[in-house]
Amino acid sequence: GENVEQHPSTLSVQEGDSAVIKCTYSDSASNYFPWYKQELGKRPQLIIDIRSNVGEKKDQRIAVTLNKTAKHFSLHITETQPEDSAVYFCAASWSNDYKLSFGAGTTVTVRA
Amino acid sequence: DVKVTQSSRYLVKRTGEKVFLECVQDMDHENMFWYRQDPGLGLRLIYFSYDVKMKEKGDIPEGYSVSREKKERFSLILESASTNQTSMYLCASSSNKITDTQYFGPGTRLTVL
Numbered sequence: 001g002e003n004v005e006q007h008p009s010t011l012s013v014q015e016g017d018s019a020v021i022k023c024t025y026s027d028s029a030s031n032y033f034p035w036y037k038q039e040l041g042k043r044p045q046l047i048i049d050i051r052s053n054v055g056e057k058k059d060q061r062i063a064v065t066l067n068k069t070a071k072h073f074s075l076h077i078t079e080t081q082p083e084d085s086a087v088y089f090c091a092a093s094w095s096n097d098y099k100l101s102f103g104a105g106t107t108v109t110v111r112a
Numbered sequence: 113d114v115k116v117t118q119s120s121r122y123l124v125k126r127t128g129e130k131v132f133l134e135c136v137q138d139m140d141h142e143n144m145f146w147y148r149q150d151p152g153l154g155l156r157l158i159y160f161s162y163d164v165k166m167k168e169k170g171d172i173p174e175g176y177s178v179s180r181e182k183k184e185r186f187s188l189i190l191e192s193a194s195t196n197q198t199s200m201y202l203c204a205s206s207s208n209k210i211t212d213t214q215y216f217g218p219g220t221r222l223t224v225l
Contacts, residue, residue, distance in 0.1 A: 045216070099145075102155040104152055
């Protein structure tokens with residue numbers, strides 16, 4: 001099955017700085033890569049996703065990049081704000097399989 | 113707006129008890145999933161279902177079973193709860209479109225004493 005590794009496990013940034021989280025996947029057939037954000041005590045929610053026919057996608061302060069050759073994808077958060085503090089999960093799946101394989105999560109803390 | 117609900121937010125059970133966790137979604141989604149979430153391990157898939165009365169094992173099915181008698185409801189069953197099943201349990205659902213978003217419930221924090 002798919003194996004997704006996520007780094008770092010914790011990330012502390014100063015408010016206004018950028019945060020980058022990286023994930024690698026093992027199955028070259030994977031073609032869908034969502035990112036979920038889970039605030040303390042709340043459910044995971046999709047914040048952005050990318051499909052394998054696209055190299056980069058941006059939505060306001062967040063962006064995701066995908067390198068299919070190297071089998072890794074990254075989440076970029078610019079101009080971090082206190083409300084960006086949360087656990088972020090990357091995931092990967094194959095188009096014929098509805099399952100998602102999740103990374104272990106990154107706890108992001110934005111210092112005021 | 114998709115709504116996924118779970119029967120309890122917090123549950124305390126004793127070792128050996130039979131435990132039922134219920135999940136209901138209101139978007140007519142075909143796919144439903146049960147995960148457990150533990151610190152440092154992310155979300156691990158226990159079981160999933162593509163259709164009513166269908167079930168498939170995930171990555172960690174041991175000690176669990178599931179039931180899907182109706183499309184909107186997916187139950188997770190711990191036949192004989194053990195302390196190592198103390199965890200946060202999350203339900204999710206998605207439509208049958210390929211690579212569609214999974215929507216999560218609020219989670220049930222289960223403690224087995």
